[in-house]
Amino acid sequence: MATQTFCAELTGSFSTSAAQNPTVAIMEAAFADADLDYRYINCEVPPADLAGAVHGAVAMGWRGFNCSIPHKVAVIEHLDALAQSAEIIGAVNTVVIDRSSGAPRLTGENTDGQGFVASLRPVRDPSGQHVVILGAGGAARAIAVETALAGALSITIVNRTPERGEAVADLIDTRTPAAGRYLPWTPHLHVPHGTGILINATSIGFHPAEDQTPDVDMSTVDPGAVVADVVVNPPETGFLRAAAAQGCTTLDGLGMLVNQALINARLWTGRDLSGAVMRRELESIFGL
Numbered sequence: 072m073a074t075q076t077f078c079a080e081l082t083g084s085f086s087t088s089a090a091q092n093p094t095v096a097i098m099e100a101a102f103a104d105a106d107l108d109y110r111y112i113n114c115e116v117p118p119a120d121l122a123g124a125v126h127g128a129v130a131m132g133w134r135g136f137n138c139s140i141p142h143k144v145a146v147i148e149h150l151d152a153l154a155q156s157a158e159i160i161g162a163v164n165t166v167v168i169d170r171s172s173g174a175p176r177l178t179g180e181n182t183d184g185q186g187f188v189a190s191l192r193p194v195r196d197p198s199g200q201h202v203v204i205l206g207a208g209g210a211a212r213a214i215a216v217e218t219a220l221a222g223a224l225s226i227t228i229v230n231r232t233p234e235r236g237e238a239v240a241d242l243i244d245t246r247t248p249a250a251g252r253y254l255p256w257t258p259h260l261h262v263p264h265g266t267g268i269l270i271n272a273t274s275i276g277f278h279p280a281e282d283q284t285p286d287v288d289m290s291t292v293d294p295g296a297v298v299a300d301v302v303v304n305p306p307e308t309g310f311l312r313a314a315a316a317q318g319c320t321t322l323d324g325l326g327m328l329v330n331q332a333l334i335n336a337r338l339w340t341g342r343d344l345s346g347a348v349m350r351r352e353l354e355s356i357f358g359l
């Protein structure tokens with residue numbers, strides 16, 4: 072009889088609420104496709120139990136875990152080190168538990184923005200580009216830092232709440248080589264001339280409010296620009312439809328999600344899993 076083990080390597084996610092997060096489905100499909108004896112467990116963890124969950128993952132020999140809302144900042148005090156972009160962004164979405172030198176060492180990474188840049192590269196190299204980002208929350212901050220580190224010339228943050236927008240613009244200006252600017256979100260926003268990449272990093276358009284779109288005058292967007300949306304449900308948002316009608320190249324939020332999961336899987340397993348398998352799984356979940 073072939074040697075068989077009954078103890079899979081464990082990974083997973085801590086968040087609340089966890090029920091609508093499809094990451095478990097794409098990770099498990101890709102693990103199975105690669106014949107890897109790994110599991111991904113989606114856990115409902117309230118803020119008061121975060122410390123217990125982290126200690127539990129270490130005690131149970133987990134390889135690592137994702138942190139989603141509301142733990143991305145709170146988890147930092149439980150870690151031993153931060154990777155460069157997690158340190159600049161000030162938030163962690165992925166933790167790697169390394170036991171190669173004996174005692175477990177927990178490193179926080181932020182792969183949200185890296186996933187976005189990986190999905191962007193096949194259609195547009197961010198290097199030398201002027202980028203406009205709608206939003207200044209966690210996703211916007213991660214995308215802004217990572218596109219700046221990937222060589223963008225300028226990052227303009229447009230946000231409803233000026234203080235949050237100014238803070239992200241400031242972060243880009245002081246901590247990355249790109250120029251960071253804040254632009255107030257005036258009605259029917261005119262996108263600055265020369266913008267090569269425009270990103271909706273707000274939650275506007277997310278199910279069940281898919282009839283809402285960011286208030287942007289799409290006729291001011293250069294047809295040569297790439298227009299991206301972080302919203303995953305539905306993947307084809309009204310914002311992307313309007314951009315396509317303007318002649319722009321569009322990028323949906325599924326690409327960011329898949330690429331982020333591929334990076335996380337590589338950090339935990341050392342293997343490159345199949346993005347096509349993950350994307351197919353998501354398309355079947357969303358009935359595409």
Ligand code: NDP
Nearest residue numbers: 206207208209210211231232235272273274301324327328
């Ligand atoms: P946050 O709550 O941190 O930020 C939300 C942002 O959206 C803020 O800038 C907020 O503006 C803005 N916003 C929300 N509603 C409105 C509105 N009606 N009008 C104008 N601005 C608005 O959320 P996250 O950054 O964590 O997430 C944002 C989106 O990104 C979500 O839809 C999330 O699902 C998606 N996401 C997708 C990922 C992917 O892999 N595709 C990964 C991570 C997130 P203000 O500051 O004024 O409140």
